[in-house]
Amino acid sequence: MNQRKEWEEYQIKVSEVLAEFGFATEVEEAIEGARGRHEVDVTARIRYAGVDQLWIVECKRWKRPVPKERVLAFAxxxxxxxxxxGLIFAEGGFQAGAVRASRNSSITLTNLTDFISNSANELSSIKVSGLTRRIAELENRFHSIWDLDAAERTRVNSRYIGPESFGLKQPIAVMACLSMLKNSLEAASFNRWPVPYRPLVLQQDFAV
Structure with missing residues (x-):
């Protein structure tokens, strides 16, 4: 029986940890990019707030710290x-240049112990990102109403079933709700609590 190498075991462990937090994972998946095909150590997919998320992971079971060049190539x-x-798991740590290269980016440098203890923050980050995208999509759909001619705009408005504005069923109320959502997300991201929210109960989705 062939025994797995340490780096293979490490990939599998990282995959299992991500799976425990609700991700659909795959080890050593080949992904087609715009400029070529990439062999990825672990892929992790999840859906939050109606938005599909893809994380790609590099697993470095090295005894030496990961250098900046590896982070830039991963980016x-x-x-x-x-x-x-993107996540880079490395039990040997990271060089100072690698840490600097990951700042203000979508790359997280971590190890198994730290990721498990900080995973709640990572998952919250996904949720905020997904909600932010949905808000932007809804804003675009709302603004697209005004590109319609008067007759079509009246027809669309007649189908509106969303929240009320001053007791009237008007689409403009959507913008007020979206503005509140954005403010709440911003407050939560800066850990400013309590965060106001407005629950909505709709009979069906509003569609333009």
């Missing part, structure tokens, strides 16, 4: 495949 892969986030 290029993230961009090429259109991943939402």
């Amino acid at each position: 290029s892969i993230i961009d090429d495949v259109g991943a939402d986030r």
Whole structure:
């Protein structure tokens, strides 16, 4: 029987940890990017707030710290495949240049112990990202109403079943709700609690 190598065991462990938090994972998946094909150590997919998220993961079971060049190369892969986030798991740590290269980016540098303890924050980040995208999509759909001619705009408005504005069923109320949502998300991201919210109960989705 062939025994797995340490780096293979490490990939599997990382995959299992991500799966425990609700991700659909795959080890050593080949992903087509805009500029070529990439062999990814672990892929992790999840759906939050109606938005599909793809994380790609590199697993470095090294005894030495990961250098900056490895982080920059990984950033290029993230961009090429259109991943939402990249994680590098490394038990040997990271060089100072690697840490600097990951700042203000979608790359998280971690190890198994730290990721497990901080995973709640990571998953919250996904949810906020998904909600932010949905808000932007709804805003675009709302603004598209005003590109319609008067007759079509009247027809669309007649189908509106969303929240009320000053007791009237008007689509403009959607913008007020979206503005509140954006403010609440911003407050939550900066850990400013309590966060106001407005629950909505709709009979069906509003569609333009």
